[in-house]
Each structure stands twice: as structure tokens, then as C-alpha cells.
Amino acid sequence: xxxxxxxxxxxxxxxxxxxxxxxxxxxxxxxxxxxxxxxxxxxxxxxxxxxxxxxxxxxxxxxxxxxxxxxxxxxxxxxxxxxxxxxxxxxxxxxxxxxxxxxxxxxxxxxxxxx
Numbered sequence: 001x002x003x004x005x006x007x008x009x010x011x012x013x014x015x016x017x018x019x020x021x022x023x024x025x026x027x028x029x030x031x032x033x034x035x036x037x038x039x040x041x042x043x044x045x046x047x048x049x050x051x052x053x054x055x056x057x058x059x060x061x062x063x064x065x066x067x068x069x070x071x072x073x074x075x076x077x078x079x080x081x082x083x084x085x086x087x088x089x090x091x092x093x094x095x096x097x098x099x100x101x102x103x104x105x106x107x108x109x110x111x112x113x114x115x
Contacts, residue, residue: 007045010059013067023055025111026082027101030061030073037095038077045079047098054081054111083109 007029010016020026029045031038042058049056061067061076071080071087079101081089089108091101105111 007042007049008055008057010057012064013070016057016059016067019055019057020082020085024083025054025105025109027052027054027056027105028080028082029056029058030067030071030076030078030080031058032060032062032076035076040095041077044096044098044101048101048105050114051098051102052105052111052113054105054109079104081105081108 008019010019010028016028027045027048029038029041031042045056045058048054059067061073067073071078075092077092077094079091079096080087081091081104089104091104096104102113106113
């Protein structure tokens, strides 16, 4: 369990694989530059990093296009929740507030609130 103040930036699928392998619960925000919804959800995932025991990361799948197919990223932002190396949740309904994302994380994984 690691408490990070801000989301980690991932560049490649290898970075993602390494993070998911090293942490129990990981929330990954798949985004693209210039996406206004992605920009508006960025502070939300930062809040989730501070409000839960989940490790939070951000990844632009355009830097490693294999991620698009591997994780079936069809729209951004897409939030994927991993636990013990497996995807246990997907949130791809556009903008979500902090409370909705915190609930998504805590209800679909062993991550807990730290507030």
C-alpha cells in the first residue's frame, strides 16, 4: 500500500505492467492531450490518490498504441482499476466527480478511504 500525493505518469505498457505488478490496487486514468474531459478529470484522480489507499497513475495510450488494444480503450478518459494484476473495474462514462470515483475504487477493490 503506498500513499502518493499525486498520480504517477506512465509512458509505456512496460511501465504500467511494472506498476500493476508492484502494487496491490492501481487506478489508471487513460487520457489524451487536448481532451477537455481528460483535463477536467485530472484533479479528480489526484483527489482519489489522496483519499484512498489505491496507487493512482495516468497514462496517455498514444505513447504506446498497444495499450489501446490490450485494454480496449475506446474513449477517453477511461479509468481502469487493477487489483493483484487483474482489471477489476472500468469507468468510461465521461466526467465523474471525486466521490463517484472514490466509491468506484473502494467498492470494486480492497482499497480503503484514508480521509
